[in-house]
Amino acid sequence: MNDAVRELYSENRYPDLSHPVTDISRLWVSARAGGLERLPEPAACRVLELGCAGGQNLLPLAARYPKSEFTGLDYSDTAIRKARQASYEAGLHNIRFEAADLEHWRPSHPCDFLIAHGVFSWVPDEVKTRVLDLCGQVLSDNGVACISYNTLPGWSLRSGLVPLVKALANNPAAAGLGDSVESVAASLADMAGGGTAHAANVQAICRDMVKKGPTVLPFDDFAPVCDAVYFAQFASWAGERGLRYLGEARLQDNLPDGISPHAFDRLAPLATDPILLQQTLDLLSGRTHRNSLFCRVDAMLEDGMTTGVVMNFAAGRGLVELPPVESRVVGLFRQLLEEIAPSCLAMQELVERTADRLGAGWEPSRHGRELTGWIYQAARLGGIELRSEPLEIRSHSMAAPRLSALNLHFAAAGRPVVDARHFPCRFPDGHERLLAAMNGSRAADELAEHARAEFPELDFHRWLAHLAERGIVE
Structure with missing residues (x-):
């Protein structure tokens, strides 16, 4: 670890964040969709997180899955002490935290899920190599690694803006633009307008910098190391460690925004060369960041997404509004999802309820294939949420509201609470009381x-209802 990176993590507190993209319930679905056949279910698995900081991402998963084993590693002794204190206060006995330098740490047992979020692009090259080496060494026979990293060519403009924003923030002649990188970025966003595609891109990047703010930017865009890599190069490095690309951690990220359905049709023949296909998609979409899944090259894979695989999932309403469909069986299924929202139910139960509503017209083979095929495509668009197990969320608050022991600790410590879908929840000052x-x-x-x-x-009472809808109060 170089001196600048050591200094950053020694003298600054990494922000408390959970990362929904690393929720192992969703990672299990995406890995199964990628063909990984025998990945252990989250309810009985082993999870390792590299760069766990204060445990905000790993602790809620350990609380949700008490029969699984969790290990978090981080360079910062302070962060590890904080994580251990939280696990003690919440009464969690299935998680341990280690202060370790990744260059010298050696695993003692394999893991089924490896999470490296916000690590790879922000560490020196020798640590990058070590992260990939660990993925190749520590994954179980049917395990999956989720690794985040910045991607080219989409990241190129952002990497050029960072030194400019720094220079303007430190130049007295540019005082009118602001006295911090955030205020300078806000000024540039205002001046860029949106008259051209380039200007709109500059504006979006600058607004994203403002949104990240002074707690996140030093560890992200303005970190001492903040590299980007072409997907094809990253996949090649992973391949050298005996790893195979499965797909993206979020199903919908396999179809990146900004590309027309017609383009996907024209690119379909490239499915025989998935690495070249993904690199082409990065160029067309301008994607700047990936959360990619990798398994061992000798792991057993299935071909395609079968009806049987889809039936292993639980489903609920997604965040994206889907267009209407003419199919009666799909219409009944969608109506059912609206009725159970915000919960997710086991697919078997959802299909059985749909069949009951359709009545005598239900044909198990034909309608089952039609429904599961539509479900998978809708999930890839973000219109359906797929999980490894059901998620029950009360639609009303209790007479005596109660947070989990972990969220009570988070609130008392001034840390964001984490909802049932692994999203961090921040509130105005004082509301944590x-x-x-x-x-x-x-x-x-x-x-x-x-x-x-x-x-x-x-x-x-409206606020309390919102907390109940997010599964924060029990």
């Missing part, structure tokens, strides 16, 4: 009175 009071000992009306006194602008 309300969250920390939700331990099941106070009635909702009592909490509402407290909220009215301290936060008169807060519609407490």
Whole structure:
């Protein structure tokens, strides 16, 4: 690890973040969709995270899957102490944290899920090599690694903007643009406008810098090391370690934004050369970042997404609005998803309920294939959420709201709570005190009175309903 990177992590606190893209329930689905046949289910597996920081990403997964084993590694002693304290306060006995330099750490046992989020592009080359070496060494026979990294050619403009923003922020002659990299980025976004494709791209990048803010930017765009790589090169390096590309961690990222369906049809023959196909998609879409899945080259893979594989999943309504369809069986299925939202149910149960509603017209073989085929395509577009197991979320708040032990600790420590879908939830200053009071000992009306006194602008019962819809209160 070079001195600049050591100094950054020694003197600065990495922001507390959970990363929904690394939720092992979704990683399991994406790996199965990529053909990985015997990947252990999240409920009984071994998980390793490289660069776990204070444990904000790994701890909620350990709380959700008490029969699985979790290990987190990080260079920062301070972050590891913080993670261990959180696991102790939450009563989690299936997770351990180690302060370790990846260049010298040696694994003691294989893992089924390896997570390296926000590591590869932000460490020196020798550590990059070590990360890929570890993936090749520590994965179980049917394990999967999720690695995030910046990609070319999409990252090129951003890498050129970073030194410019720094230079402007440090130049007295540019004081009118702002006195920080965030304010300079905001000024550039305003000046760029959107009259051309280039200007719109500059504007989007600068606004993203502003959104990340002073807590994230030093570890991301403005980190001492912030490299990008062509996908084909990354896949080649992985191949040298006995790893095979499976697909992206999010199903919908296999079809990146900005490319027309017609283009996908024309590119279909490139499926025989998936690396070249993916590199072409990166060029056409301008994608700047990937969260890619890799397995061992000798892992057993299935060909294609079969009806049987889809039936292993649980499903719920996705975030993307899908166009209407003429199929009656698909229409009934979609109606059912709306009724159970925001929960996810086992696919077998959803199909059986759909069959019951269709009645005598249900033909198991024909309608089953039609439905599961549509489900997979809809999931790739983001219109359906697929998970490894059902997710039950109450549609109403309880009389005495209660957070999990882990989220109570997060709230009391001023850290973001994490919802049932692994999204971090930040609230205005002071609201964490309300969250920390939700331990099941106070009635909702009592909490509402407290909220009215301290936060008169807060519609407490509406806020509580929002927390319930996200699975934060039990």
